[in-house]
Amino acid sequence: MFEYPALYQTAGEMSAESQAATLNLIRGEYALLFLAAVLSMNWSKEPIFFVIYTGVLLGSLGLLIKRNSEKPEQGWYRGRALAESIKTSCWRYCMRAEPFGDADTVQTVKAEFRNHLLEILKTNRFIGDRMPPDSLAKEQIPDSMQYVRKLQLVDRKAFYLAHRIQEQREWYARKAGANKRAGRFWGKIGVFAYIVAIVLALTRIALPDWELWPIEPVLVFASAIIGWTQVKKFNELASSYALTAHEIGIIQGNIESVETEEALSDFINESERAFSREHTQWVARQQS
Incomplete structure (x- = not known):
């Protein structure tokens, strides 16, 4: 199996992190709502009890506002779509399928693939600030991809x-x-x-x-x-x-x-x- 470009790895990691953030926020909302329902049974008449009850409701509201404002699910979907787009392009390149068929020189088709990745990056600029510094220096066409293509x-x-x-x-x-x-x-x-x-x-x-x-x-x-x-x-x-x-x-x-x-x-x-x-x-x- 060959390695995928650094851009693919970054998109996949962003999608996984955003998915985890989305699901954790939803879990948190449900847990606080359940706790609020338990507290609504009026276990006590003490003021501190109602302060805690109000705090739980405010916490649930805060998670809802956070999820609606940050919209981590968009990073989940967009990152996954980007990763899949890069993945399928890589397979087309390695298999010499159009639009990365045989060319006069290897440099020509490699340049076409790099330009393709560049267009994907321009269309998905949101991924730029998610790329760790060490991935920026990695080869966008790993040697293993070139080996399969040959x-x-x-x-x-x-x-x-x-x-x-x-x-x-x-x-x-x-x-x-x-x-x-x-x-x-x-x-x-x-x-x-x-x-x-x-x-x-x-x-x-x-x-x-x-x-x-x-x-x-x-x-x-x-x-x-x-x-x-x-x-x-x-x-x-x-x-x-x-x-x-x-x-x-x-x-x-x-x-x-x-x-x-x-x-x-x-x-x-x-x-x-x-x-x-x-x-x-x-x-x-x-x-x-």
Whole structure:
């Protein structure tokens, strides 16, 4: 496997950091709202109790304002889209696929690829301040990429099949299964929370003198589960990833008929469009 340009690594790291920040803020909001619901049960009449209660509500509001103002999810989506764009360009370059087909000299096509990366960087200037100083000195076309590009047609086909098609198919299949299991798990947790709330509501009829009923915290917990599944889109991603895995499996069989550089170029571009289609659509849905 070859190394990707420093720009790809930076975009991937930015996406991962922004994703973690987004999900941590959401977790924090849900946790504080649940705590506020617990405190709303009026455990005490002391002024300090209501001061703490107010502090929890202010903390939740602060996290909401922080998430809406900083919008870390944009860095998550934009960074991932940028990384995938660079990744697919790298594979086109290594496989000598258009627009990085054979040229009169190696320097010519390397210059074309550098210009391509430069255009990507200009379009995504937000990545500039995220690049660590040590990555700025790294080669944007690593030697390993150049090594793969020099391979003969049959060897490049085998390399692409093993390190791109099969790895992508396994990744999508694995993610489809993981999201399907996660969707079922959180769905069961949500149903259980609602059942607990219903049981508590019915029990309250039999015990009207009991003052502390945790119905509101349980309902807030159930709502948080619903919100979390909507954020993570487990079921939607499970379906999308499964369909993409099947599509890649169909495309995989077409590589056997590739016998020329032109045919390989067409095959590579068709495959890369399939790899990026699901992700691009998902990012668009997230930003709409």
